[in-house]
């Protein structure tokens with residue numbers, strides 16, 4: 001496309017401040033809220049070196065990511081951040097959204113108010129690159145649940161529904177409002193529609209500033225253009241919309257009111273998009289005919305690091321262009337505008353918009369209800385959660401059959417009890433690895449949006465899985481207990497169910513805690529499975545009696561859920577159990593009843609029933625607390 005045609009075709013909104021000036025877009029009315037950044041610098045710390053040195057012993061570096069960024073963007077505009085990979089687009093959005101993870105200097109204001117984290121949380125919505133949506137909810141349900149999490153209790157059901165309908169219409173989602181979102185396995189709405197849903201979620205809060213990181217990535221050109229056209233409409237309704245773009249197509253570029261061109265953390269040009277070609281042409285870099293000017297100038301300001309010669313040439317060119325921008329009228333006018341805003345600013349905290357959010361109970365019940373609905377729509381996953389644990393019983397029963405009361409049945413009982421304490425935590429791990437990571441990723445997005453904290457999320461998850469764990473444990477114990485002929489007493493059966501349930505929960509909750517530390521679910525799976533395997537070997541006493549182990553291992557066993565669970569199930573099964581002594585046991589001492597077995601192998605287990613049960617319950621509660629702590633310590637950090 002001809003550069004001049006393109007230039008002429010760039011969009012300048014009638015209502016935007018751009019239309020009031022010739023080219024520089026400085027005709028902003030004082031009353032138009034403006035986002036200003038004044039000499040903003042951003043530094044991050046990172047470490048290099050082999051992972052085994054640990055976080056503290058690897059070499060620490062400080063990277064200067066953004067350099068002296070000075071910008072002024074009035075509300076009502078669509079602003080594009082463009083630049084090659086690593087030029088600092090996402091970092092700039094992070095800083096504006098107060099989601100930076102380093103050290104920021106300089107000043108940022110919006111509408112004359114200094115941008116503290118609280119102010120920005122209220123005013124800014126940030127659409128990150130990935131669409132993290134629950135696959136089994138419809139578009140409308142997705143938005144409705146989020147509205148319950150975002151809007152204050154004072155917004156009633158009718159108003160909430162209106163709000164949801166409104167964003168559905170604004171984002172052109174009416175046609176798919178009642179379709180499932182879908183995911184990797186379940187087919188659902190298209191990629192472009194998913195992006196729209198993600199943006200619609202952010203519009204529920206009615207933000208003043210909407211930031212989008214690479215919203216067009218992965219979309220075909222038609223869908224991308226329509227998406228940006230929707231964003232342009234949102235901007236025209238008085239919002240400041242800023243989006244980073246990797247490879248801005250010329251028709252998308254035409255829709256941008258202003259463009260900030262970045263290279264290595266420096267702003268190389270910031271001003272009206274249609275002024276870019278004349279600006280660079282004056283500096284000796286005209287845009288070739290038929291070329292997309294944005295592509296051309298991204299190349300012109302980028303450093304080519306493929307070899308030393310090219311790097312030297314392109315670095316010199318970039319330095320010259322940076323100096324030219326620093327001394328340009330364009331930047332001088334932006335600085336004047338920023339200074340004017342600074343004079344007018346109030347420095348007061350943002351009194352106009354108080355932070356209003358739903359109460360804890362509403363957030364908690366919404367998250368639980370959403371998890372339940374999401375799982376209930378996936379028949380296989382729902383069924384699997386209930387049936388995976390009981391499915392083990394036929395294997396155990398086929399192998400061990402119905403138990404007798406002879407001496408050989410002692411070994412059979414040990415086998416059954418070993419399975420009773422080893423299988424439930426493993427199934428807890430398997431269930432968790434299958435279903436938790438998607439919920440966790442979803443939480444990470446909503447957590448970053450400040451909708452609710454890790455405590456609410458993890459308690460909601462526990463409440464969500466509790467009924468499944470209870471039903472699965474009752475089914476497992478009912479089948480195993482009565483088919484194999486364990487001690488026929490209702491109380492003892494109840495105790496067996498309780499132990500299976502607690503161990504099943506222990507598996508789930510410890511995996512949850514580890515999931516807070518490792519992003520990779522497989523790593524969490526391996527870590528927890530190994531932990532429970534070691535715990536089962538060490539502390540059950542079924543494979544080797546505790547008394548025969550070294551003192552160190554005996555002490556270690558006190559930290560294992562298996563120690564307490566095993567003592568309970570052994571006392572439960574062997575106490576008052578009569579055993580027969582067959583004549584063929586020549587020379588081998590006979591164990592006449594279960595209490596002798598307990599006295600020899602688990603001394604005191606019958607008397608420790610209450611103590612063991614209380615410790616087991618406390619440890620499971622401890623795993624829940626550990627999960628909360630691990631998410632608080634690592635949670636939102638490990639997703640970045």
Ligand SMILES: Nc1ncnc2c1ncn2[C@@H]1O[C@H](COP(=O)(O)OP(=O)(O)OP(=O)(O)O)[C@@H](O)[C@H]1O
Pocket residue numbers: 044045046063065083084085086087088089090091092101246
């Ligand atoms: N937390 C961090 N630790 C280390 N380096 C960082 C961190 N954040 C940003 N950087 C570095 O700062 C530079 C700018 O990164 P940024 O992600 O903002 O670039 P970008 O223009 O958005 O790139 P892309 O288009 O590829 O997403 C990169 O070199 C990046 O490695």
